Amino acid sequence: MNNRKADYSQIAEVYDAARPLDKPHIEWWLSKLAEMGGLGPGKRLLDLGCGTRRWTIPLAERTGCAAVGVDRSPEMLAKARAKDENQRVTWVLGDVLAPPVAPGGFDCALMSLMLHHLDEPLAAFRAAFDALRPGGVLLVRQGTLEDIVDDPTHRFSPEAMTVDRKRTPLCAEVKAWLSESGFEGITAEVVRQRMHGSPQDRLLQAETRVCSVSRLISDEAHARALARLRAHIQAHPDDPWLVEETMTLFAARRPHRLTRPASTANPD
Numbered sequence: 001m002n003n004r005k006a007d008y009s010q011i012a013e014v015y016d017a018a019r020p021l022d023k024p025h026i027e028w029w030l031s032k033l034a035e036m037g038g039l040g041p042g043k044r045l046l047d048l049g050c051g052t053r054r055w056t057i058p059l060a061e062r063t064g065c066a067a068v069g070v071d072r073s074p075e076m077l078a079k080a081r082a083k084d085e086n087q088r089v090t091w092v093l094g095d096v097l098a099p100p101v102a103p104g105g106f107d108c109a110l111m112s113l114m115l116h117h118l119d120e121p122l123a124a125f126r127a128a129f130d131a132l133r134p135g136g137v138l139l140v141r142q143g144t145l146e147d148i149v150d151d152p153t154h155r156f157s158p159e160a161m162t163v164d165r166k167r168t169p170l171c172a173e174v175k176a177w178l179s180e181s182g183f184e185g186i187t188a189e190v191v192r193q194r195m196h197g198s199p200q201d202r203l204l205q206a207e208t209r210v211c212s213v214s215r216l217i218s219d220e221a222h223a224r225a226l227a228r229l230r231a232h233i234q235a236h237p238d239d240p241w242l243v244e245e246t247m248t249l250f251a252a253r254r255p256h257r258l259t260r261p262a263s264t265a266n267p268d
Contacts (some may be wrong), residue, residue, distance in 0.1 A: 025193040029141075030058055036251050037108035037137050039063040046070065046106040046131050048096040048124070049114040053080040053089070059110075060088040068092060068106075070099045097123045103130045112141040115174065116167045117212070125181035132254040138183060140250040144171045147190070147246040152202065156232070157225035159217040174250055183252035192246045199233040199242040 033055065039045055041064040047056040050069030057080075060067040067089045071077050077091050084091070094100040096111070097120060109128040115121045128138050145168045148154055154161040169177075171188055178186050196202040206229060209215055214222055233242060 025195050026058075028193065030055070030062055032249070033110065033139055033141075034059060034063050036249075037110070037139055039065045039108055041065070043107040044068070044105060046099070046101060046109040046128075048099060048109060048111045048128060049117070050080060050091075051076050051112075053083050055110060055112055056080070056089050057084055061086070065107075066090075068101060070094050070096060070101070072096070097127055099127055099131060101131055104133050106131050107133060107136050109136070109138045110141070111138070113143065115140070115142050115169055116164065121169065121174075122177045122180060125177050125183070129181050129183060129254055134254055134256045136254045138178070138250075138252045138254070140174065140178075140252075142169075142174065142248055142250065143246070144169060144174065144248050146171055147248055151245060152229055152232070152242060153206070153211060153213065153225075156228035157214075157217065157221060159221040160213045160225065163213050163216050171248055174248075178250065178252045182255070184255050185251075185253040187251045189249045189251075190246060191249055192244055194240075194243050195245045196243040199237060199239070202242055203229055203233060 033039075037043075037045065037059075039059060043063070043065040045056070045059060045065045045067040047059075047067060047069045050056045050071050051073075053069065056067050056069040059065065068091075069077070069080060069089050070092045071080070072093065072095050074093060077093055080089070081091050092100055096114065096118070109132055111124065111128065114124070118124050125138070132138065145165065148164060148168060149161070154164065175186050175188060196205070203226075205211070206214070206226060209222065214225075217225075232239070236242070
């Protein structure tokens, strides 16, 4: 994959305002991730592409696990550190393709909405594999191409769809990468939830251009998409499609054997 990159030094300024932690679906995700990751006291979590702390701090505080957040954006990490009042998390500036952490040191690794930002998702999965202890779990929270192809962001913006068709994986591709990386017990759960309080909430989020693809299309294309969204809201103010989103949660486990199978190992 060869992706255009959104500038998260700019997105960091609006990221948290557009993604508040008091939404009902956040509670569901925190419980789900904690349970599937087996998180608790004495466990270690690695949040790859942690952003401004959306999952890292709440999971550490809720479960009592030790957590490390890795992100390549200094601006996003600065906001994460500022929110970590109890210093529950170790924040590390680094690339998820080669995270600067000790190998085999984590019980759970998390990647949330990361794959469409990566040129080499397979390399990221291999890095996560190496960071996990034998028996450790990787959780991948991702909108696959099947999940996003007809959501409001893409139905109203063919330009956004053109960008995301190139950088967003299919569900089968994610499973294949996980398998090739050496993971086993791979599962994929499709989750559809109400993620916006109202159509107007969704419109306000769209206007901030917090969604990375909106930063990768022209101002003119973004304005046209907003006009179409406003028109749909005016004509169909009670349409549940406007407030719901679909995402897939992948889970995979590092086998208890200590090394990746030879057929999938990185070449020397």
